Amino acid sequence: MTLRIAKQTGEWLNRDKKIHFEFEGQALTAFKGDTITSALWAAGLTVLGRSFKYHRARGILSLANHDVNILVTDGIDTNMRADVVEVTEGMKLSAVNTSGSVKKDKNSYIDSISPLLPVGFYYKAFHTPRRLFPFWENIIRKAAGLGIVNFNYPRILKRKQHTHCDVLVIGAGPSGLTAAYLAAQAGLTVTIVDENKQAGGSLGYDRAGDAASVAQLQDLLNKVTSQDNITLLTASYAAGYYPDHLIPIVSAQGISKVRARAVIVASGAFEQPPVFRYNDLPAVMLGSAAQRLIYRYGVKPFNHGLVLTANDYGYRVALDLLQAGTKVVAVVDMRKAGDAAYTAKLIEHGVKIYTGHCVYEALASSDKSSVKGAVICAYDDKNNLALTSNKFTLACDGIAMSAGWTGASALLYQAGTGMQFNYQIEQFIPSRLPDGMFAAGKVNGVFNLEQRLQDGVRAANAAIGYLGLKAVQTEAITHTGSSPSHPYPMVPHEKGKNFVDFDEDIQIKDFVNAAKEGFDNIELMKRFTTVGMGPSQGKHSNMNAIRILAKIRNLPVEKIGTTTSRPFFHPTPIGHLAGRGFHAHRLTSLHDWHHTHGAVFTDIGAWKRAAYYPAPGQAKQDAIQAEAMAVRHSAGIIDSSSFGKIELHGPDAAEFLERFFTGVYKTQKVGACRYLMLLDESGVVVDDGIASRLAEDLFYLSIGTSNAAAVYREMQRYQQMWQLNLGLVNVTGAFGAIGIAGPAARIILATLTDLDLSDEAFPISCVREAKVAGVAARVIRLSFVSDKTYELHVPMSQVPHVWHALMTVGEKHGLRPFGSDTQRLLRLEMGHAMPGVDTDGLTNPFEIAADWAIKMNKAYFIGQRSLAILAKRPLRKQLVPFVLAQNFAGEMPMDCNLVIEGQDIIGRVTSISYSQFIGRCIGFAYVTPDKTALGSTFSIRTDNGSLVTATVVATPFLNNQKDA
Amino acid sequence: MPLRLLKYALSKEHPAPRFFKAHETPKKSYDVVIIGGGGHGLAAAYYLAKDHGITNVAVLEKGYIGGGNTGRNTTIVRSNYLTPEGVNFYDASVKIYEGLSEELDLNLFYSTRGHFTLAHTESAIRTMRWRAEVNKHVGVESRVVGPDEIAKACPQLDLSCSGQAPILGALFHAPGSVARHDGVAWGYARGADRLGAEIFQNTEVLSIDVKNGKVCGVKTNKGYIETKQVLSAVAGFTPRITEMVGLETPIVIHPLQACVTEPMKPWLDSILVSGSLHVYVSQSSRGELVMGSSLDPYEVHSTRSTLDFVEGLTSHMLDMFPFLSNVKVVRQWAGMADMTPDFAPIMGKTPIEGFYLDAGWGTWGFKATPISGKTMAQTIANDSAPDLIHSFRLSRFEDYELTGEKGAASVGH
Amino acid sequence: MQGFDVNKQGFDVNKIVQVSPTAHAQSAEITQWQIVNDMKIAVGFEGADIEKYRKKVLGVTDVSCLARYGVKGPQAAQWLADHEIAIPANSNSWTMCDQKTLVMRLGSSEFLLEDQWGGGACKQLAADSSRQANVYKVARADAAFILSGSAVLNLLSELCAIDLSEQSLSSKEVVMTQVAGISATVLRQTIAGEPVYRLWCDGTYGAYMWQVLLDIAVELGGGAVGLAQYQN
């Protein structure tokens, strides 16, 4: 039996386009523009969903996405909001969180045992005896949740854009549209957003049976669309408010992050359900929902409908129902009297009106799928009593309810607006708005249509003035006439099942009982009852919860206050929020070469570095050993372009280095290199590096890859404080570096440069500037990985040229590339500790025996004063070089295995590796000071618990341990 | 269905009494005043009474109980720390948690699910072996596991993280659990109340009286209270309290944010943490994914939410679970964290006689609730801190003896 | 050079060829290369017609091969003036020096010059190796791009949080901001009568930046445009 009615002016349907779809296996048709819910209702279906906790049958409540009565799945997506999701050809839909079918949900038995499940029941049971809890938890977990996630759902890329406007208007109802038009007229760029598919708000459906408002809406829309400095976004919602007027606008396409100079909130109000027994039955719906059904989708809510109201709005709903062809059985008004004009009009239509009455309970049809009638009785408005002495029943197949409103104030709250409860309209309205925020319309407590239009003008002028343009500022508008909201639209019933929160199946008695147990503070009550914690975030329940608590505690509503509003206004998809997701990374100019030569890459900071170059099928360790052997026996070449590189120009360069690092640099000769160690103020080792003096007033620093950016940043900060006469230049990306190391390094390099490479002319720890393969290079001689190492620093884009030249001439000398992992082994063989590997966030220089690098007699350096303190304190641990037994064959210890003595941890391995060249396992470990003497031994515990003896030796391992 | 629920069905009047009395105005004096009605303060009150028979105690809460970080955290309980001191301390906490539902006769939904700290880099694996070895040494079940074991526990996880940060392994911590955070506060509140402690909500401390180095009273918006012992257990607000007694600490406040999705049928059984992706996630008994990330990068005394947080977090969530594209985030929120330079708490006595600190809880306060209550109660009762919390003493900073937890910070929470 | 026969090795050590920092991200199959200013650069992709069309919708062009020169320090402005370089009067603004060299003032005391087609100032300055107090040469290795077409603001709005539209970014302004999460320099320029955006970032991020720009450009109906479309 269809409830579809004749075409309504302004309806959202395209009746020429039929849509075929399935719901729970039943084939149905709809029109293009129908939402899933409107299509199902038109088809005469009423049980469209099941509730979260008790699995009660549910139908339409708001038809505005302000509740989650109807969540469906199409087999791909889940928890789809049927109220607003358009039905499309071929959809195969079913309700979520049901067992069997939505009509005959096997879990609906839970409703009948609900007395066993009082508020917060899960705190009160299942935990004793302890061992049984996992059993109960398993059952409870199964019952939890709504839809089932589809693990094959594709990763969807949604576009996220930053946009900017002068004025953002939230809500395209009468007041919002008016405000947007006015602001645009003043020459401001305006964005106006509305969550509905079409603009207009209540102007589109709140008609009291008269289509005049449609023309009014069209006129408003024409004005707005005539302004090309207005962007109108429909089917888009403002998801939240973030500092400095940043508001993400979410649509199916993605997110537009709007940065506005001013914001006008004209978001309207949510209609609030009156609370009575079985107010959640299918076919008991909000008045505004009935109106939306009629005027947006051309669907008649009921055949014989009853209207329960506690304001004048219900009378307008009744007139709309009549217009739609619903027989209005009666209007039941909880107030003493209703609006005279509406009353007269309805009586004309032969509608019976019961003032001072309430619906005591709704009566379910035999199969509980709908309503068969309502029990009516007199209602004592003052004392909130249902006078059941002469109650009577009216037959009907549906109930439209209108008891009042609560402002859609979420974003106002999030922006820090001061809200005050206004007893004239029984609603929280803004009392103190933050800079650049304005409110208009119902959210501002203005309900009469003419007044809402004026309020839009007023708010727009206020915003225009705020943005520094001329505008007439007018006084706030105050509501006149009867209150749009009832102070306490709640009908007590001894048997309960009078629902306040439809998401979470919370009844009046749950609040009473929660208060009894001491949860009589709104925040505690929220947490204990879970009111407002469901997917609709209390849009239809928070206000009634506050009223109930106020009554329980016998306090005025504003003394109860509200719970904190948090983003999001509507649940927002992870894919939307995530967007594209950027993963920035840096490549050296040799990246392609490494790639084609089979390098395995490792991430170091933002950089991708070649770690080692395994031959096909070669194991990591073998590759590393082979590369290391090449360096020891012939020559190896490494791309060190990711090193941090910093230039210090100017007369005070040396002075700066002496203050910033631990060493001495004023006496450093031009052409010489010196070690750099950086501490923090507490004396902890941060990083190290090399300073090459290229001229009296020019130093070239190379430092570790991972810290480079941070170190340079700190140098800039200290320069700001010290104001020395120098310039800092970060050339990390501008220069690349190639290290060539090993016995043949010199001869290979010599073929490409005229530079005298002899030890006499160019000893270790020196720097020279010369052409290498025709490229101007800074050549630094180091002993980090081998005492025959030359580091060539050349412009990044010319690194490949030099590299190719070296590879070409190096071929016959057995030159081969090595990666950063091999470099770690090589430096270990040389006995060099590495910050970040052999140190942690608390290591001081004494603990790594780096006293030699600390020049305490300087006037000042960062960390000096703390070292002076640390020097007086006993050393707790120290890093020592160690070897394992000759041809050790047990389980290989790993980095971070512990050094154990008896029952105690006395240290930890920081680096350990087998060295094929040395023919032994070598490493560094922290041990207690009594274990640091040459030759002393300690035990390392392996992953599997065996103890391995290690012996302290001297560095470099290379010389001392080779065939030791 | 357990029988103990029957009484609710059978009795007309809701049979459950108040969890705790609604005290309005404090008495003239108390033996101990506890500032902060969160999990820690209430636990301290409970153990003062239970373990030490000290019941003349007032708990002063500026707002409502459990309304601070107790009610804002992501409820993860674990003990896989880096230093033996840390592991011992949190292990003791885990042990109490395991029996707490029974002890407090309140179901805290303490649920042991196993905790994986994912490693995407070699250096992360190093840190995890370090933690695993220390844990093992102290007798806590943690070990470094490979991708296959992770896949077994969470088949839905994309081990390549969409190719962005392939998972090389993880630190598996068997005792890793979640619990119902509000319940912990309420359970301790009820326990303390029944043993005689008095809980005052909406009661703000305005100043603390110190005469020649000794605490002698507390001024509140509900009048003056004489006392010789004051415990500050106000993570997120510690600097405001220490300022009242002129005590300097290293604590700075950074917000820590979290968010939660719509309920869905449970599928994620383990607790997952990724240091490099700044994500930690578990699925609640309601079916929501509860997600958190790293601290906000700058000091602010506010629980405001930011969009960057939820954008970054969801982007990384999708790297791990690409199929969540259309799962919806319902709500985001934030708490204020007491941060210390060495990522360890500050507990015990202070230079001011009778003023005790339970602070510096950073992002790990919830998991310590029972043991901090117990040890602080001990500290107050004996006016001396037990060895278990010696390394967390305030004086460690002046002594340059910071705890070593910093090394594991990248994989916090 | 001792005992090294370049020819026998099949590698010309005297011919220094550089490669554009974005090259790694450019698909080898469809890219036509050319050496411009000693740098191997993409001059064409899928043919002139397609690229002309993309240029109008949303074109991304790699112009890293243009010569650049960087200098900073209290005396840098004076030093440039002494070398007859016209410098912008204000911080974070740019000017064109004899229609051939783009001169950007980054902050107040740092300058980035870029020779446009036919420009030679950067090469001349580079030749002057003399060092002078309070004038510090800043070695550069930028990845540089031209972004053109009607949809260019859509692309930028996905990558940059600040408003780069004409209303907000004045014609002579230079902004140092973040694009796709990394530091970058942006300005609006007119090339052969066409308004375009220019973008510079550290060369080591060049391949990443190219990839991001191109992904979005393609989604928005544009794509890669070879340098040839700008060489006259």
Place this chain on the structure above:
Amino acid sequence: MKLLNCPINGTRPLSEFIFGGEYRVAPDQDSCSDAQWAAYVHNRNGSPGDKKEWWYHSPSGTWFIAERNTLTDKVSRTYLLSNANLNPALESAQ
């Protein structure tokens, strides 16, 4: 996201900045006691209020001072440290 005004580059979203902690003046390390130094190194002024803070604008490499209320998160002014002459407190720091 919050906006912050870089004295050189103008108003930008917070994502372009790095927080550098409170601007603090070290005690004279030669005359101060170990305890004073340890307090300077480790302790912080953690209670909410108006603070002078270091902020760094990454794209341009600019360090500057922002005067910010850490309770309201409102920034009252920003300036380069070298403009410290406006600020006696900062003067003494030089």
